[in-house]
Amino acid sequence: MDGKPVNPFYAQVYEIVGQVPRGKVVSYGQIARALGRPRSSREVGRAMRICPEGLPWQRVVMADGSVTGGGYAELRRMFLEEEGVPFLPDGRVDMSACRWDGC
Numbered sequence: 858m859d860g861k862p863v864n865p866f867y868a869q870v871y872e873i874v875g876q877v878p879r880g881k882v883v884s885y886g887q888i889a890r891a892l893g894r895p896r897s898s899r900e901v902g903r904a905m906r907i908c909p910e911g912l913p914w915q916r917v918v919m920a921d922g923s924v925t926g927g928g929y930a931e932l933r934r935m936f937l938e939e940e941g942v943p944f945l946p947d948g949r950v951d952m953s954a955c956r957w958d959g960c
Contacts, residue, residue, distance in 0.1 A: 867904040881957035884920040891960035922949030
């Protein structure tokens with residue numbers, strides 16, 4: 858990770874994100890719960906803001922399927938659409954159709 862020391866929690870987040878398959882998504886809260894820190898969704902979000910290149914960062918969304926990312930939300934949505942991730946009419950990811958339960 859560019860030679861910089863990585864926060865151990867962040868490294869665990871990146872390990873999970875790296876396993877999310879194409880066409881699937883995972884929520885910040887799912888990752889936090891999988892790591893035994895169910896109240897750390899925001900910390901997962903902070904980790905994702907500085908994630909290493911090559912991780913499928915677009916596959917991490919809000920629990921309700923909202924696509925976040927500030928200036929990158931549209932790019933994230935485009936990547937997810939290219940992967941075949943279904944969206945609801947209101948613009949959120951259809952979590953019931955593509956939530957990854959592997960973590």
